[in-house]
Amino acid sequence: xxxxxxxxxxxxxxxxxxxxxxxxxxxxxxxxxxxxxxxxxxxxxxxxxxxxxxxxxxxxxxxxxxxxxxxxxxxxxxxxxxxxxxxxxxxxxxxxxxxxxxxxxxxxxxxxxxxxxxxxxxxxxxxxxxxxxxxxxxxxxxxxxxxxxxxxxxxxxxxxxxxxxxxxxxxxxxxxxxxxxxxxxxxxxxxxxxxxxxxxxxxxxxxxxxxxxxxxxxxxxxxxxxxxxxxxxxxxxxxxxxxxxxxxxxxxxxxxxxxxxxxxxxxxxxxxxxxxxxxxxxxxxxxxxxxxxxxxxxxxxxxxxxxxxxxxxxxxxxxxxxxxxxxxxxxxxxxxxxxxxxxxxxxxxxxxxxxxxxxxxxxxxxxxxxxxxxxxxxxxxxxxxxxxxxxxxxxxxxxxxxxxxxxxxxxxxxxxxxxxxxxxxxxxxxxxxxxxxxxxxxxxxxxxxxxxxxxxxxxxxxxxxxxxxxxxxxxxxxxxxxxxxxxxxxxxxxxxxxxxxxxxxxxxxxxxxxxxxxxxxxxxxxxxxxxxxxxxxxxxxxxxxxxxxxxxxxxxxxxxxxxxxxxxxxx
Amino acid sequence: xxxxxxxxxxxxxxxxxxxxxxxxxxxxxxxxxxxxxxxxxxxxxxxxxxxxxxxxxxxxxxxxxxxxxxxxxxxxxxxxxxxxxxxxxxxxxxxxxxxxxxxxxxxxxxxxxxxxxxxxxxxxxxxxxxxxxxxxxxxxxxxxxxxxxxx
Numbered sequence: 001x002x003x004x005x006x007x008x009x010x011x012x013x014x015x016x017x018x019x020x021x022x023x024x025x026x027x028x029x030x031x032x033x034x035x036x037x038x039x040x041x042x043x044x045x046x047x048x049x050x051x052x053x054x055x056x057x058x059x060x061x062x063x064x065x066x067x068x069x070x071x072x073x074x075x076x077x078x079x080x081x082x083x084x085x086x087x088x089x090x091x092x093x094x095x096x097x098x099x100x101x102x103x104x105x106x107x108x109x110x111x112x113x114x115x116x117x118x119x120x121x122x123x124x125x126x127x128x129x130x131x132x133x134x135x136x137x138x139x140x141x142x143x144x145x146x147x148x149x150x151x152x153x154x155x156x157x158x159x160x161x162x163x164x165x166x167x168x169x170x171x172x173x174x175x176x177x178x179x180x181x182x183x184x185x186x187x188x189x190x191x192x193x194x195x196x197x198x199x200x201x202x203x204x205x206x207x208x209x210x211x212x213x214x215x216x217x218x219x220x221x222x223x224x225x226x227x228x229x230x231x232x233x234x235x236x237x238x239x240x241x242x243x244x245x246x247x248x249x250x251x252x253x254x255x256x257x258x259x260x261x262x263x264x265x266x267x268x269x270x271x272x273x274x275x276x277x278x279x280x281x282x283x284x285x286x287x288x289x290x291x292x293x294x295x296x297x298x299x300x301x302x303x304x305x306x307x308x309x310x311x312x313x314x315x316x317x318x319x320x321x322x323x324x325x326x327x328x329x330x331x332x333x334x335x336x337x338x339x340x341x342x343x344x345x346x347x348x349x350x351x352x353x354x355x356x357x358x359x360x361x362x363x364x365x366x367x368x369x370x371x372x373x374x375x376x377x378x379x380x381x382x383x384x385x386x387x388x389x390x391x392x393x394x395x396x397x398x399x400x401x402x403x404x405x406x407x408x409x410x411x412x413x414x415x416x417x418x419x420x421x422x423x424x425x426x427x428x429x430x431x432x433x434x435x436x437x438x439x440x441x442x443x444x445x446x447x448x449x450x451x452x453x454x455x456x457x458x459x460x461x462x463x464x465x466x467x468x469x470x471x472x473x474x475x476x477x478x479x480x481x482x483x484x485x486x487x488x489x490x491x492x493x494x495x496x497x498x499x500x501x502x503x504x505x506x507x508x509x510x511x512x513x514x515x516x517x518x519x520x521x522x523x524x525x526x527x528x529x530x531x532x533x534x535x536x537x538x539x540x541x542x543x544x545x546x547x548x549x550x551x552x553x554x555x556x557x558x559x560x561x562x563x564x565x566x567x568x569x570x571x
Numbered sequence: 572x573x574x575x576x577x578x579x580x581x582x583x584x585x586x587x588x589x590x591x592x593x594x595x596x597x598x599x600x601x602x603x604x605x606x607x608x609x610x611x612x613x614x615x616x617x618x619x620x621x622x623x624x625x626x627x628x629x630x631x632x633x634x635x636x637x638x639x640x641x642x643x644x645x646x647x648x649x650x651x652x653x654x655x656x657x658x659x660x661x662x663x664x665x666x667x668x669x670x671x672x673x674x675x676x677x678x679x680x681x682x683x684x685x686x687x688x689x690x691x692x693x694x695x696x697x698x699x700x701x702x703x704x705x706x707x708x709x710x711x712x713x714x715x716x717x718x719x720x721x722x
């Protein structure tokens with residue numbers, strides 16, 4: 001068989017073997033044993049084609065710290081372990097050193113080239129006296145180089161995937177811890193920092209550990225103090241913050257170094273080969289620095305990115321922690337303020353109600369005891385109405401104060417019969433008639449028969465609370481009624497309940513507004529339009545007053561008619 | 572000389588006594604009353620043609636009384652949340668060449684400290700602030716001083 005034919009057959013055979021290896025690699029884990037198996041088949045094919053005793057392949061792994069080109073595969077496995085090939089030593093070393101095939105002493109060595117670099121060498125031995133023709137061996141080496149390059153790339157991709165998987169799992173664990181700690185009254189920052197360092201350690205190959213520096217107020221200054229250390233060997237507080245950490249915090253940029261002198265200066269383990277400082281910050285606030293180190297002489301490829309991602313999580317945690325702390329402080333201050341304001345409001349109510357009730361009663365006595373001319377009587381009735389209204393506003397302020405202070409309302413329940421309810425409604429209607437602008441032409445009327453439908457039954461309510469509720473509803477009705485319309489006050493009996501009703505024709509609430517109008521401080525568009533400024537507290541207070549009397553507020557609206565019912569169980 | 576004074580006040584319980592008091596103090600003054608922000612804007616043309624001598628302006632006015640035919644509030648009113656209507660009225664006057672020299676007395680229940688910034692933003696003529704809870708005579712003195720300065 002001619003040499004070109006032998007050469008072509010060997011190249012084809014190697015192609016088949018390495019193609020099969022590629023197909024198999026798609027479904028299998030990468031590792032040196034499988035690599036050795038496939039390249040061993042290439043060696044065997046070459047040994048057979050070249051008729052030599054042994055063919056071996058030596059490859060230099062860029063990720064390995066081992067010098068030279070170790071044996072990866074051979075056609076004659078089982079022998080004593082061959083030492084790595086070192087440049088210049090023997091024919092193989094010479095081939096590696098010169099980058100060309102060398103034949104000497106029955107050995108032919110052909111370098112495996114990757115561009116201008118030597119990646120390895122194929123060594124054919126055991127043919128005497130001369131080795132196989134280098135021309136036969138050389139065409140195989142580019143195939144091996146391509147396969148080796150592909151294998152290294154696949155290994156890098158697999159390692160990166162594994163690294164991201166580890167990081168994702170680590171971040172999930174860290175976030176669960178952060179969430180748990182943020183829910184606590186006194187979060188354990190030490191546990192958070194240790195877990196963060198551990199996540200980086202798992203993800204970054206060669207990482208030996210790290211620490212977290214916290215920016216802390218010391219007197220008028222802020223300093224970086226060690227908040228957690230990888231182990232008991234370096235207790236917190238024993239180290240001074242390195243200049244690199246200060247720089248990272250000041251500039252909010254990562255800083256990495258492999259300078260041994262700098263690392264030693266920073267007080268890190270003297271065996272450390274690399275050091276990364278990552279600032280911890282969020283929302284323009286600086287909280288500290290994450291410090292991570294490792295033993296290798298070069299910075300691991302994913303170290304900066306992993307530190308950055310974990311550092312961002314820590315920055316966010318510290319920001320949330322501080323924000324929550326401020327919120328808790330603010331809430332406590334607000335509570336104190338609300339309590340003191342509520343107490344002041346209650347005091348004012350007590351001071352106001354007494355003279356106002358006295359003025360109301362005095363007006364009543366004068367109106368009943370003396371015969372007055374029409375104008376004076378009208379004016380005195382208006383004064384009495386204003387006194388009543390002011391008393392109710394003062395009482396509302398007291399109710400608001402009590403509710404804001406978290407106090408329960410204490411109604412003085414009494415039996416109210418139809419005549420009692422009529423008196424409440426007539427007084428409210430009279431006051432409204434007197435106090436509303438006569439130019440608007442509103443008429444406030446009580447449907448007496450509808451109230452008398454209560455018969456001999458009664459309801460239980462606090463008379464003063466009920467007066468307040470009715471007065472509030474009548475005020476609202478007046479505000480939202482069209483001019484020259486009637487506001488009707490009455491009663492309605494249904495299903496074991498009796499309701500006091502206030503109906504008016506005017507701006508009505510739509511369905512969504514009806515659902516919300518009992519909320520505190522809520523004001524609908526119509527309310528704002530019609531009455532300008534207001535607090536949105538009226539119906540909220542009515543709702544609370546009714547609830548404390550075991551009653552309820554119901555609101556219905558149809559086109560521009562609104563009916564509000566204050567409903568009580570009938571007894 | 573008969574003064575023409577406009578009272579912008581939406582609460583008739585306050586407007587009536589206020590009108591009586593000003594009429595008594597400045598008799599035979601001509602008093603015009605305006606009850607809502609919508610009415611003020613509607614009558615702005617009248618005021619332009621016959622500028623009054625002074626406005627007494629409540630700050631917390633309603634836009635209008637409920638009505639099936641009510642004019643919807645313009646965007647600047649809705650944007651302001653319907654609040655401080657009196658300030659909007661004063662700004663409209665300040666932007667009007669015929670009314671920018673007419674003095675305005677803000678007569679309100681609001682405290683001065685809550686209004687400082689708002690009042691600073693009202694350009695134009697002389698303005699004064701009187702709180703409703705003060706002695707009514709203070710309001711009369713303030714009106715008299717402004718009318719004298721205008722004369």
